[in-house]
Amino acid sequence: MHMIEAVIKPSALDDVKAKLASLGILGCTALECKGFGKQKGHTERYRGGRMDVGFVPKVMLKVAVKSEDLDKAVDAIIESARTGSVGDGKLFVYELGKVARIRTGETDNDAL
Amino acid sequence: MHMIEAVIKPSALDDVKAKLASLGILGCTALECKGFGKQKGHTERYRGGRMDVGFVPKVMLKVAVKSEDLDKAVDAIIESARTGSVGDGKLFVYELGKVARIRTGETDNDAL
Amino acid sequence: MHMIEAVIKPSALDDVKAKLASLGILGCTALECKGFGKQKGHTERYRGGRMDVGFVPKVMLKVAVKSEDLDKAVDAIIESARTGSVGDGKLFVYELGKVARIRTGETDNDAL
Amino acid sequence: MVGCKTILRPGLGLVMGVALLVLLAGVSPTWAQETAEAVEAAEEAEAGISDAMFTVNNLWIMIAGMLVFIMHLGFATLETGLTRSKNTVNILFKNTTIVCIGILTYALIGFSLMYPGDGWGIGGILGWAGLGVSAGEEGQTIAYADGAYTYWSDFFFQAMFAATAATIVSGAVAERIKLMPFLAFITPIVALSYPITGSWQWGGGWLAEMGFYDFAGSTLVHSVGAWAALAAVVVLGPRLGKYAKDGTVNPIPGHSLPMAAIGVFLLWFGWFGFNGGSVLSADAAGVSLVLVTTSLAAAAGGLVAAGTAYVVNKNADLTMALNGILAGLVSITAGADLMSPVDAILIGAIGGAIVVFAVLAFDKVRIDDPVGAISVHGVCGVWGTLAVGIFGAQGLIATGSPAQLGFQLVGILSIMAFTLVVAFACAIAVKALLGFRVDAAEETEGLDLGEHEMSAYPDFQRVYIKSYHAREI
Amino acid sequence: MVGCKTILRPGLGLVMGVALLVLLAGVSPTWAQETAEAVEAAEEAEAGISDAMFTVNNLWIMIAGMLVFIMHLGFATLETGLTRSKNTVNILFKNTTIVCIGILTYALIGFSLMYPGDGWGIGGILGWAGLGVSAGEEGQTIAYADGAYTYWSDFFFQAMFAATAATIVSGAVAERIKLMPFLAFITPIVALSYPITGSWQWGGGWLAEMGFYDFAGSTLVHSVGAWAALAAVVVLGPRLGKYAKDGTVNPIPGHSLPMAAIGVFLLWFGWFGFNGGSVLSADAAGVSLVLVTTSLAAAAGGLVAAGTAYVVNKNADLTMALNGILAGLVSITAGADLMSPVDAILIGAIGGAIVVFAVLAFDKVRIDDPVGAISVHGVCGVWGTLAVGIFGAQGLIATGSPAQLGFQLVGILSIMAFTLVVAFACAIAVKALLGFRVDAAEETEGLDLGEHEMSAYPDFQRVYIKSYHAREI
Amino acid sequence: MVGCKTILRPGLGLVMGVALLVLLAGVSPTWAQETAEAVEAAEEAEAGISDAMFTVNNLWIMIAGMLVFIMHLGFATLETGLTRSKNTVNILFKNTTIVCIGILTYALIGFSLMYPGDGWGIGGILGWAGLGVSAGEEGQTIAYADGAYTYWSDFFFQAMFAATAATIVSGAVAERIKLMPFLAFITPIVALSYPITGSWQWGGGWLAEMGFYDFAGSTLVHSVGAWAALAAVVVLGPRLGKYAKDGTVNPIPGHSLPMAAIGVFLLWFGWFGFNGGSVLSADAAGVSLVLVTTSLAAAAGGLVAAGTAYVVNKNADLTMALNGILAGLVSITAGADLMSPVDAILIGAIGGAIVVFAVLAFDKVRIDDPVGAISVHGVCGVWGTLAVGIFGAQGLIATGSPAQLGFQLVGILSIMAFTLVVAFACAIAVKALLGFRVDAAEETEGLDLGEHEMSAYPDFQRVYIKSYHAREI
């Protein structure tokens, strides 16, 4: 089992989720995060002062998938999150040693 | 060393922490997150409009443990976070290549 | 490729980022989080009541690096985040199975 | 606010004078006519003067009514600030609709019940002046209240008072009461209970005859709200997680202290109308003294409460300073027109100290009042009413006689008893018929979602990772 | 607010009386002197009385102006609360500068255009009293408005009205209009269009002569703002994501309902001056009746709107209750001085029901008005103006004649037509010259960053993970 | 506000007239009696008229006092909005307690020091009317201030002014000053320094005799607050991270711009009482002119500041527009009763431009004033006071003589010198005895936790991941 951790543009979240759902992947967890990268942040001004706000608001989407679903899930995310403009984000894949559904105690693939 | 990443109901946080503490596991990091899964979100209405808010507020708890503590930590979390109702959450285990305590520079097991 | 996940003091973020930048590591993702550990939280009072707020506000910084950059990146973070006082935080290293840049679809080292 | 002394009688002598001229000059025929003109002229002068006074007096009563109105915003913001963000839409909805209900029911029956005039059914206890409001011929004229205000101003000012008792309840029962049952519970309180007890004193009923004194309503308005709140809170029970099994009291902090501060400043502002308007005329000396005693009591209450809380609770607690200001205001309300500056400061200061201990005491007995309404309006309302029997011209200190103190006690207890009985009856009835409290799941998730399917702050990340020991569950 | 009846003439007879004395007593030489003194004395008495009345009347007009001023804070907070936190600096900046622009342009040309006196260029349609403001000799005296107010009070009160129409627009076009183009669009509306249509009625123009009645401005102020908003919204188009391709309407919740509630309470408070001041004197009976009808209509509007929304939309929607209060206020504004309490309640209640359906209807036709300004001020403004032709002394019910209703219709339509033409012209011109709408990227990121490079709440974590179906894009 | 012209003397001649009748008619015995009656009648008329005027005048002074009170909420919200959320409880606690302290100390000694009447110890420099407040026999009557207001109204109005200087300081020293030391520092300023300098002018002291003019307190109130703030800020030093070693200025944005906007609108609203009430009567012409000049200056200040900031700082900065409105208000305050509309607009506009450059200048010299209080109240206070020597009847332009300008300069400098000396002395003493500034750790964590162990917004996720270059640390 693998955990896909995708840092995407907030505006892409709905499309990514829809796309995953179409593959039968319904579960995921999202976190508000701030990204630093090629995409520059914005400038803010306040009473004559100037701040270069380095970060860009992003959404971190974590999706645990069965190994056999990994590739199609990854492709689905990349496809649906891509706008082609800088800042589309990155995707990271981790191997999972164990997965469990707390409610039932089911583990690993049964938990996904 | 392993990292346990548990997505739980906010209301379960205190019990989970207490339970872990009782095992001598005192350190952990928590993040606000939003979950999508079997548990349906809620509906909101506004000026005649209707929104199906797909997500459910959850807490992501990350606990790094020595390998020998892994199983009892996992069991402790599952046990203390379970209510039996849908939405209890999921638990993921990652293997850690390295752990360090920034203050001292101690690494791996010494850092836990 | 590895993912470095560092839980640091919010006040250390700028220095850590600057330090990483000096090594040519420009990309990273930060999340607001709350830490529980040796460092005690604070006490709050309200209308005669008293709360021991167990957590300490922290920042979780995630940095994906090429394997060859791992050690210097880890050292850089530890060095720049250290104040020597309790609560400096922890650093965790995960192995990454895959990395992709969503915009281009480039993968693994090309994506970093 | 009881009774209403003569406001003015200028130029009266002017008429008499000229009248005399007429008498004495009766001898000459031309004289008769001349003086007739003079009399008319004199009468016009008198009328003009009275009319000017009438206009000023009435203007102040109208403005005072507007100031009382803004107190409803004060209550709304205070109660919003002292509760959690997940229950914000609910408290705002309650306080908004209450004001509307209060004004409408007061127009329909409240004003009539509270000021029956000579329409007493049960002498001095229950009266009725007729359904709805209408000024009649004289209601719009100087004749209505001896030059003080019109019928409409009278209604306007009183109607703004009416909803106050209800908005007080709203805060005490916050974060756990069902919406519709709350409205079902509060409506009879505002529409019936408040005006009936009000009639006993301000309507010229038995308490007024007895000699009870409550200038602007420490008891008639504030305690009434507090007793109704007390009944509801007892029937309702505390918020989840407020009192742990192990006996510890878990504070549940409000979500916006700026909102709470805005509320208290607006309430102080509105109180100038609440107390100042209760002079029932723009009488320069009377109103200005009331504004001074009101301000001094509020200031003393705020400082002493802050200090007391600092000593007792070991922190400079903003919410206690704010409650202290309200405590000072409630305390001075019953005798704002009778007190010297020094009396006012003492009364306010004592009120400020009382409120801190009252808040702690209610938590001890597990009466969960998120905003401290029962302490501020109930306990300090009692204190302020008693203070009339101790300080000021009619007080024990000046007169040496406990008579007034006795009257005050009778007033306090009778109104408390009546209100508690009605409120418990309503609460129990509503609970039986509609249910009173939301279920645990809804309470945990928040009433905004449960009762309204809305969020007050959809753009801000809510904190779920709360303190460890004080659990919110 | 049209015309201005005589306010007072006290002691007049006093003079006549004494004058007669003089006549009759002409016989004796000493008498002549004696009576001369008496006449002078009588005149002084008259002057003193008039002066007192003048001072009271003028005081009320000034206070009413201050209350109208606070309505601008009401609009600012309401509109801030009902829009998203990423556009908050923008709406506050707009509403702050509009008030400044409104007051300055009104001083420069607005007051002159609206109250041309006898300076009509095109009789009853377009007039001009001269550039700027100056009281002249009599402007500061009792002579200016027959003892009601000074020239400066008159200007102060009217100037506070002026910006209202503009602040109404600000909310409707929120979250997508460019800053400078907005100011370029709204300035001619406030500086020219509003005062010109205003002159038709309050300036004594053709509508006033015809018999149109709009006491405090349901049409002259509120609808004018709404029609200008309508034109701008049509030219501007809806916010991104508001109307999905599949025809569904995505609600875009405001970010702070407490802010919205503060706004509505402040507006209600200010409305006491808006309507009460429009009596144009402190006349006790007149003003107090207006305050009562205003309050009853607001209360009825709020309750009925809340109830209607509950039935139609299936939730206790705070924003609808708040809009309902405003609906009641706008509805009663045209006839606040003519209605009985019952009329007022009916008018307000109907207004409260109308606003709910109006909000839904505009969404149906994809007119995106984030704060419901067009429904509240436009639709209810029309209803309130028509109501004068139905209820009250001049209404169909009382008179049996539809004449007044006809006059009202003419007034509504003529002002609507004029305002729409001007507003569309301005909007299209501005769009061509400066552009009107921010680009999609800026709209998504928020106007605070795009137009101001600022954040309204830099300390709070903004929520980007929003609901699934109602996409914000 | 200096001196107090006769308000009215109606009907005086009435008495004289009739008196003469008596004289002339002495011949006949019956006549004597008749006329005696007539005289009495005339006197009654006079008394009635004076009494009506007295009541109106006093009503306005009371209402003006209430409006000044609401300015304290304005300051509290403005300062809260322009500082960070981690210091919100602290600023609210300070501003709440200051108001209480200000009112109480003013009652105890302030009023007596500021208005010594003939109780001058050191002629025109230091006086004392006795401890505490009491109206005495005539204090409640028309005799007290020639029919303008009662002793109580006088105290009420002045007491509300007193705390203003202190609330101004609160904002400038925000985010780093210790709570108790702040109160220890500010109390003598409010209780002693402010009333003493106030007595020099409004108490009829040496500046008044010299010919200095400060209508409502550009210097006496606003600059006094600003100079006290300046001393405290210098002793205190800037906030951590505000001025980087490399010389760059790091802006530290306030956490709630809506709160700041609410503050400015409320301040403008309150200023109607601040300036309007300073006419010290309800004089129709006088007060209405003041309201107009005040509004025009505020509007001009807001627009010009927004424009200047846009040109200089390259963004439409809401906080500068808001500061500009306050700048306009402070600037017109010294001469609000002397200026024409055009003068008022010029004075406000110049004030609006000044404030922008002042804010930038203070940052250049590393004087860290989070809310711009020193620029708004100090620099514009000086400008407004000087403007009296330039514009208006007494100004250089009209008179061609620089005399008044000289008087203004003397007033500005003497009060500035006195206040700075006292404030520095207090600041240094307090620093030595109690410490003045919180430690770096507490400042970073926030004063709400450090000084109060509370959070202002426990339900909202605070942002710790702030901008990169402007570091908060």
Ligand SMILES: Nc1ncnc2c1ncn2[C@@H]1O[C@H](COP(=O)(O)OP(=O)(O)O)[C@@H](O)[C@H]1O
């Ligand atoms: N090395 C990295 N480790 C963690 N997150 C990264 C890394 N590089 C980029 N990111 C995340 O990806 C986001 C997008 O990357 P960026 O370089 O801005 O554009 P692009 O994805 O088009 O290359 C960043 O905002 C950041 O959140």
Ligand SMILES: Nc1ncnc2c1ncn2[C@@H]1O[C@H](COP(=O)(O)OP(=O)(O)O)[C@@H](O)[C@H]1O
């Ligand atoms: N495949 C997944 N990857 C990541 N997080 C998941 C996944 N599936 C579920 N979750 C998280 O677990 C939470 C609970 O899952 P849900 O299906 O709602 O109920 P249950 O845990 O009882 O199966 C979800 O809200 C989501 O945060």
Ligand SMILES: Nc1ncnc2c1ncn2[C@@H]1O[C@H](COP(=O)(O)OP(=O)(O)O)[C@@H](O)[C@H]1O
């Ligand atoms: N076992 C753990 N798993 C996850 N996070 C941890 C763990 N232990 C500590 N942390 C994180 O590291 C932070 C600092 O640890 P703490 O024990 O307080 O001080 P120190 O880092 O000096 O040992 C904690 O606040 C928490 O966020």
